[in-house]
Structure formats: C-alpha cells, structure tokens
Amino acid sequence: MLYAVVDIETTGGHASANGITEVAINIHNENQVVESYTTLINPRQFIPAYITALTGIDNDMVAEAPYFEDVALQIYQLLNEKVFVAHNVNFDYSFLKHHLAAAGYDLNCRKLCTVRLSRKLIPGKASYSLGKLCSALNISIQNRHRAGGDADATSILFNMLLETDHEGVIAEMLKKSSKEQVLPPHLDRASILRLPNQPGVYYFKDNKGKIVYVGKAKNLKKRVISHFTGNKPNKQRQDFLRTIYNVDYVVCGTELMALILEANEIKRLWPENNRAMKRYEHKxxxxxxxxxxxxxxxxxxxxxxxxxxxxxxxxxxxxxxxxxxxxxxxxxxxxxxxxxxxxxxxxxxxxxxxxxxxxxxxxxxxxxxxxxxxxxxxxxxQPSFALVDDGREAEELSCLVVENGTFYGMGYFKDKTYLADGLAPIKNDLSIYQSNSYILNLILNHAAEFPQKLYKL
Known part of the structure; x- marks a missing residue:
C-alpha cells in the first residue's frame, strides 16, 4: 500500500477564501519514503504578514512560482489512489480537494490523521501538535512551518507509528466502517461508538469542557457523524471542527422531545456555534x-x-x-x-x-x-392536553403537557392510567421547560398530525 504524506502552507485557515503557497508530498511504501515532491505556489492573493512571520514565505518568494492549476495534474497524480496522510488531515485534505476541484480534478482518497494515530498508538503525551510531539519523540524538524520540513517530520513520525502498530490500528482506521478518517483530530472514536441510535440531544465540548454546540437528533450516532462527513472548505466549519474534543448526550423518547430540549438548552447555555436557534424569538x-x-x-x-x-x-x-x-x-x-x-x-x-x-x-x-x-x-x-408517546425504553412512555395554551413540561412514566386523575398529579413529575411560540407550534402541529396521541385534560 502506498501513502502520500502531505503538508501544505496557505494564506489562511480555510480553503474557500484562501490560497496554497507551498505543497510537499512524500510517497511512502510502508517502509520508507520512495518519492518526494515540493513546490512553492503563487496563490494569486496577498500573503498576510502574520503568515509570513510564521512560515517565512512572502509575496516576493512566490511571485515567480507556478499557479496551482499549473501543477494540479502532477499533484493529483501523486495523491490519486494513495492513502492521504497528514497531521490534522482534514485541514490539508480540504484545501487540496477544493483547489484540485477548481482545476478540474476530483480527489477522493482514504485519509489517515497522524494526530489521531498518535493519540492511539503513543498515548499520554502533553500535546499532539506536530512541533511538541516531535520534540517529545526526539524527531528533528528542519524548516519548521515550511511544507517540506513538516512533511519530512510527519513522514518520520508515520514510520514510528507503523512500527508501533502491533494491533492493526491503522488497518482498522482505514476501514470505511470505522469513520476514523472523518472525525476531528481531537475527538476520540470511543465517544462516537458509545452514542445510541435513539432520539436525543448532543453537546460538543472544547478542550476545557465548555459546550460549544448543542444539536438534536432522531438518531444520535448517525446525526453526530454527519457533522464530520464531507470536506466543506468554509472557515466556520474548519474552525468548528478544530474546537471539538468530546461529545455528551441526553436520550429522549421522541424526536419532538429532542427538539424541545434542544431549544431550551440553547437558550440556557448560549453555545457560540448555535447561530440559527439563537436568533429565533417570536417578534x-x-x-x-x-x-x-x-x-x-x-x-x-x-x-x-x-x-x-x-x-x-x-x-x-x-x-x-x-x-x-x-x-x-x-x-x-x-x-x-x-x-x-x-x-x-x-x-x-x-x-x-x-x-x-x-x-x-x-x-x-x-x-x-x-x-x-x-x-x-x-x-x-386555550387548550390543555397531554401528548403521550414512546419512551426511552420499551416499558416506558413519554408525556408532554400543554396547560392553557402554554407548554408546561415533559417527562416519563410507566402506565397510561397515570393520566386518569387529571393534570395536577402529572405536573408534579414533569421537568418544567420554557415555553415560546416556536415550541408551542411544534407541539400543536404534532398533536394535529397524530390525534391518537392526544389526551385532553
């Protein structure tokens, strides 16, 4: 199997509005690097001063360099049918896929992230950034923050990972079913595997445990994974993926309950990435x-x-x-x-x-x-009623209560006879949630569509 160990330098953090200034590709045959390619690229845009300070690449250096479309075929041929390897692979891959597509080439490679691999095969390190990890492993980096130097260091790191992999971790990660290649670099696959195939609300957290996004799902595992599929090049997505270190969840009986809990949690937590629901208010x-x-x-x-x-x-x-x-x-x-x-x-x-x-x-x-x-x-x-539906498990029912035209709360119970004594005893066992026209309309529309679930109180 052949691997393409890649590093790129760019004018900014996301592909949709930034250019590539340098590309380095090392072809690795599972034993050693057998071919190397590196080139500066004229990005057709100004290189910011902070990028020059980091990489040393300035506008004069790339003035006579080829445009990306001039080397796109060669880059595509080097990458095509190889396993694409990089440190934080989705960043490099998103740039090259975006710019190759603009040049007329459709890149579709299996991917390996050496950040994720290192976390699995060399656990316990203080940092998994390329510079600090290489320092901890005594890997010398020549020309740090230049594509060639970083690609060479990543290739040495990849050698160490291949030698350390006695349990077939790399082979397992390359399976389509593993989903490893689509996950953010800092999110443990175990966090995904433990997600149930049930409705609920999920919480993405950053490296300090702060909740940065709340979402609802009809199927928690499927929905969470869907956040990481594809290679959208926009800044919002790339910044978002870099912040995700963990995911927690709450199982709900129904998708409707998940929608209501999501709306309340966004208002309670105000996560920085939940823009759409934050803007919602009845006017x-x-x-x-x-x-x-x-x-x-x-x-x-x-x-x-x-x-x-x-x-x-x-x-x-x-x-x-x-x-x-x-x-x-x-x-x-x-x-x-x-x-x-x-x-x-x-x-x-x-x-x-x-x-x-x-x-x-x-x-x-x-x-x-x-x-x-x-x-x-x-x-x-104003209506007063309960909506009774499936619970979180086979022997459980869920209940949502609207009182005098206002959503009161929701909860779970075991038997429909629970409703026989009216509203008062039910309310004592419900979790109370904020009501607004968005939530009330969700409930009223659901009641109209499924009248068999409706119990008037």
Whole structure:
C-alpha cells in the first residue's frame, strides 16, 4: 500500500477564501519514503504578514512560482489512489480537494490523521501538535512551518507509528466502517461508538469542557457523524471542527422531545456555534394595560422579555389579524386597541359596532367588564392536553403537557392510567421547560398530525 504524506502552507485557515503557497508530498511504501515532491505556489492573493512571520514565505518568494492549476495534474497524480496522510488531515485534505476541484480534478482518497494515530498508538503525551510531539519523540524538524520540513517530520513520525502498530490500528482506521478518517483530530472514536441510535440531544465540548454546540437528533450516532462527513472548505466549519474534543448526550423518547430540549438548552447555555436557534424569538405580543383614565387597552407590540403577554405572534400582520377578530367578536373599540389613530371617535361607532367608549359615552366599568369577559373566554379557549408517546425504553412512555395554551413540561412514566386523575398529579413529575411560540407550534402541529396521541385534560 502506498501513502502520500502531505503538508501544505496557505494564506489562511480555510480553503474557500484562501490560497496554497507551498505543497510537499512524500510517497511512502510502508517502509520508507520512495518519492518526494515540493513546490512553492503563487496563490494569486496577498500573503498576510502574520503568515509570513510564521512560515517565512512572502509575496516576493512566490511571485515567480507556478499557479496551482499549473501543477494540479502532477499533484493529483501523486495523491490519486494513495492513502492521504497528514497531521490534522482534514485541514490539508480540504484545501487540496477544493483547489484540485477548481482545476478540474476530483480527489477522493482514504485519509489517515497522524494526530489521531498518535493519540492511539503513543498515548499520554502533553500535546499532539506536530512541533511538541516531535520534540517529545526526539524527531528533528528542519524548516519548521515550511511544507517540506513538516512533511519530512510527519513522514518520520508515520514510520514510528507503523512500527508501533502491533494491533492493526491503522488497518482498522482505514476501514470505511470505522469513520476514523472523518472525525476531528481531537475527538476520540470511543465517544462516537458509545452514542445510541435513539432520539436525543448532543453537546460538543472544547478542550476545557465548555459546550460549544448543542444539536438534536432522531438518531444520535448517525446525526453526530454527519457533522464530520464531507470536506466543506468554509472557515466556520474548519474552525468548528478544530474546537471539538468530546461529545455528551441526553436520550429522549421522541424526536419532538429532542427538539424541545434542544431549544431550551440553547437558550440556557448560549453555545457560540448555535447561530440559527439563537436568533429565533417570536417578534410580537398581545398586551393588556390600564391607561390613565382607567380603561383597559389591548395593544400589539414588539416582544419584551420581561413583560407578560397574552399571546405571541411571528409577524405584526398575524397579531393585527388576531386583534381585529377580538374587536369584532367582543365589540371592542379599535381606537383604544391602537388600530385606528383618528382624533375623534372610531369608525365603528357609527354602525353600532363600538358602543362609544372612544366618545366618552360608554363608562370605564362597562367597557372594562366586557374586555375582561373577552379575555376570560380567550383564556378558557386555550387548550390543555397531554401528548403521550414512546419512551426511552420499551416499558416506558413519554408525556408532554400543554396547560392553557402554554407548554408546561415533559417527562416519563410507566402506565397510561397515570393520566386518569387529571393534570395536577402529572405536573408534579414533569421537568418544567420554557415555553415560546416556536415550541408551542411544534407541539400543536404534532398533536394535529397524530390525534391518537392526544389526551385532553
């Protein structure tokens, strides 16, 4: 079997916006390096000063170097049908795959990461960065942070790993079923193997144990592995993969429960990589307040975290439509609900729809009583129910409870007779979670789709 031990230097940390400045490839036959190739490359972009300070490669050095497309065929032929070996292999592989694709070549190699291999075959080292690991193993690196020097050091390290591998670790890692080649360099395969094929929520952690991402899954093992497949070259993905050192999880009875737990955990933990769910909030609410004349007034306004609302809406139009329905049904005044801004009486007064509160005809007591009756009926119409579904194991059931149109909480129990005594005893055994329109809509849509799971309370 032939291996291509690779190192590259670049203008930045991700392939989609950065170029390659140097490539080194050592062809290894499992015993020794039998062929070497190295070249500077003109990246067609400015090399930042901090990169020059690290590598010594500046703009003048690459001015007369070939462009990547000029050497792409030779690089592709050296890599094709070899096992691609590198220290933090997914970084080098993502760059070369991206730039070879731009030149018309489709690179598809099996990969080996010498960071991951070293952790398995030479455990207990303080650091597995190339420089510190080589220092600990007495491997001399000539021209550190140059492609040729680092590729040569990686080749010597690879020799040591081959000699140390008495248990067939490398052969096992190269199996398609192992998934080793797709995992981030610092994530132990054992963390993946212990994941169940069940719904739940997973937590990616960095080297200090801080949670950097929370996700939900219908199948925990399959979903977590899917994060690492492919070789997307964008900065966000590459930075994300480098931060992952461990993964924890919580099993849920259903995918719906996983969705709800995910939403609550993101709000609780605020992980730096959960951008989409962080941005979610319902935008508008229905509020009631008393004005200086004593009249109760309804208003649609932007969501305020510390203000108690009667109802939440995803858009201003949705809120206005709902408020108009209340006004028509309960003969409220559109002017007092801020839907009309006339200086005089509202337009509905003339046709008898409004009883003249905006003209001072209807008293505070009479108007407020009718508005309170409307709010009371609105509250009575809010649903209270339980959704009963599969649990985390065969002898268990799950339960989600909505009380008066608000998600209350969820939990697990053994027998459906548990529901016979109504809502009060159930609530004592549930974990309470934050409710918002996103979560409530998830539950209501699920209840509409699966009415057989619904228990009215």
């Amino acid at each position: 508008y609410d229905l509020y009631v307040f008393e004005d200086q004349n004593g009249y109760l007034r309804l208003a649609i306004d932007k969501h305020k975290t510390n203000n108690k609302s009667l109802q939440s809406f995803n858009s201003l139009l949705e809120g206005y439509n709902f408020l108009n329905q209340l006004i028509e049904k309960y003969q409220l005044c559109a002017k007092l609900c801020y839907l009309q801004k006339t200086a005089t009486k509202c337009t509905a007064h003339d046709n008898g729809q409004c009883f003249g509160v905006c003209s001072g005809i209807e008293t505070v007591a009479v108007y407020n009583k009718r508005l309170n009756n409307a709010l009371a009926e609105l509250q009575r119409l």
